[in-house]
Amino acid sequence: MTVETTVPEDRKSQLLALREIWPHVHALIDEERALGCDADENRDDFGASQQGGRGESYVAAQQARPEARIAGIRGLMNLVVGSTAVDRPVVLDLLGGDGLLHRVCLGLDMPDTTIVTCDASAFMVARAWAAGIPAVLQRAQRQVFHSGSVDGVLLAYGSHHVPEPERQAVADEAWRVLRPGGRFVIHDFAEGSPMAVWFQEVVDKESDTGHRYAHFTADWMRECLARSGFRSVTTNLMFDPIMVTGTSEHEAQAALGQYLLQMYGLHKLVRAHGEQGAARAAFELAREIFRWEPSTSFDDMGDHVSDCVVERMGPSKWQCILPRFALVAVGEKQ
Ligand SMILES: C[S@@+](CC[C@H](N)C(=O)[O-])C[C@H]1O[C@@H](n2cnc3c(N)ncnc32)[C@H](O)[C@@H]1O
Structure with missing residues (x-):
């Protein structure tokens, strides 16, 4: 559904718009909690660049190439809603950003599922509404939904941003808001994986925000x-x-280089090499880092490509694939 009215910018008008346009989602929200919740005001890597964030360039990457991560998003949705018998399941996307997962899922074959974009960044929530996607301002550690109200909860694409001492609170809150039988899925690029190396060696050095976060392990x-x-x-x-x-x-x-530059806000590379040179440098760095050895501690890597490859799809269509393997845990509430 597309919101055609003026964009609701503050929390109160977002709740009002939600009540009007998505009443079945609004009914799951505890308004008192919602109005009392805080945005992430201490440090917001995904806020506006004026406030020291990289929000604009992150959003630009998602809006330019919304399909770039469709394979993983489809896999996550299968895990979180699976073969649920629930009619019109509601799934919370706890690190929803500007609503990428909601947007991508509109194109997948899951017409009755509602993905609710939630985020601690007021900037991201506003961008989601501006793109016609209803979003809720909340920290994953303190959710605004009623207990036992939702069918699935997803913590993905940024789980390492939750401070380590607060990660248990996120799982506790997921348990609280889920109905019995509902599933909680945690997704992260594991500590020591090429993606974690990318963050440490490239994003931390070449972005203005830096990136020093401990990634999850399976344990x-x-x-x-x-x-x-x-x-x-x-x-x-x-x-x-x-x-x-x-x-x-x-x-x-x-x-691919351009997508990586924008998504990870590699502004120092751009300042050093110009836009085109930086895109080339980002691609080369990624090609170097994303090489998977078949002997990982997991044996289920299937027959997926293990290096960055370019495949011909048609006379003038080529596809560049950067292989990433994410760690995913699934728990069901009894
Ligand atoms: C990498 S972005 C992912 C956005 C979107 N899911 C995607 O895949 O494009 C991570 C998002 O998590 C949000 N975030 C980080 N810590 C959070 C927390 N504790 N609670 C809620 N949102 C948080 C950030 O504001 C950011 O929008």
């Missing part, structure tokens, strides 16, 4: 979920590539 995910009460917890690796296309092999590589 950490399992313990968090078990302590909150989730049973039969599973952890797996999931293929979660970035895939972009271009009209030639070179264009497809340049498109």
